[in-house]
Amino acid sequence: xxxxxxxxxxxxxxxxxxxxxxxxxxxxxxxxxxxxxxxxxxxxxxxxxxxxxxxxxxxxxxxxxxxxxxxxxxxxxxxxxxxxxxxxxxxxxxxxxxxxxxxxxxxxxxxxxxxxxxxxxxxxxxxxxxxxxxxxxxxxxxxxxxxxxxxxxxxxxxxxxxxxxxxxxxxxxxxxxxxxxxxxxxxxxxxxxxxxxxxxxxxxxxxxxxxxxxxxxxxxxx
Numbered sequence: 001x002x003x004x005x006x007x008x009x010x011x012x013x014x015x016x017x018x019x020x021x022x023x024x025x026x027x028x029x030x031x032x033x034x035x036x037x038x039x040x041x042x043x044x045x046x047x048x049x050x051x052x053x054x055x056x057x058x059x060x061x062x063x064x065x066x067x068x069x070x071x072x073x074x075x076x077x078x079x080x081x082x083x084x085x086x087x088x089x090x091x092x093x094x095x096x097x098x099x100x101x102x103x104x105x106x107x108x109x110x111x112x113x114x115x116x117x118x119x120x121x122x123x124x125x126x127x128x129x130x131x132x133x134x135x136x137x138x139x140x141x142x143x144x145x146x147x148x149x150x151x152x153x154x155x156x157x158x159x160x161x162x163x164x165x166x167x168x169x170x171x172x173x174x175x176x177x178x179x180x181x182x183x184x185x186x187x188x189x190x191x192x193x194x195x196x197x198x199x200x201x202x203x204x205x206x207x208x209x210x211x212x213x214x215x216x217x218x219x220x221x222x
Contacts, residue, residue, distance in 0.1 A: 120148030
């Protein structure tokens, strides 16, 4: 394990290790914000690429500039930068860390910078506000997005719109921090809140970790 990988593992543990509180996680993000992009990209982080690729699969080029996207867990704007390179320009970012969003603001990556934490409760955003939601790296061990946040995502997306999410495989297994995420996803499918468009494995999400990429389409009848 080289020095950069050791440092990244230490940073990840500080923001998302077992039993890390939201308060401690946010303090760690303030300290990490300036070097976050360099640290994760040096170690092969590709979650933002996976999310962008999947959204591009379901939104044709001629519709991308008019597609209103909410990037949940926006951080420093890695997803937005990737989306902009592929024709998306109408992007808002939501993240609880002002420090991380300030990094994205330096590059003018979002139209709105929303400092908030998404849960299963309603945000101060109107229903059916977006054509798409992306969520990259938001389901981790602790102090991040809870499973029930997908319910709020569905509320925010217009009928027929899409939600693209990615999560490391090891948090989804029995005993993992998000072992109930896919059961909740499937429950919402059965309740016709959304339909599964695709579920794919993305290899080497970062370092040696593989991930699952989901794409859901919000139902026309709610």
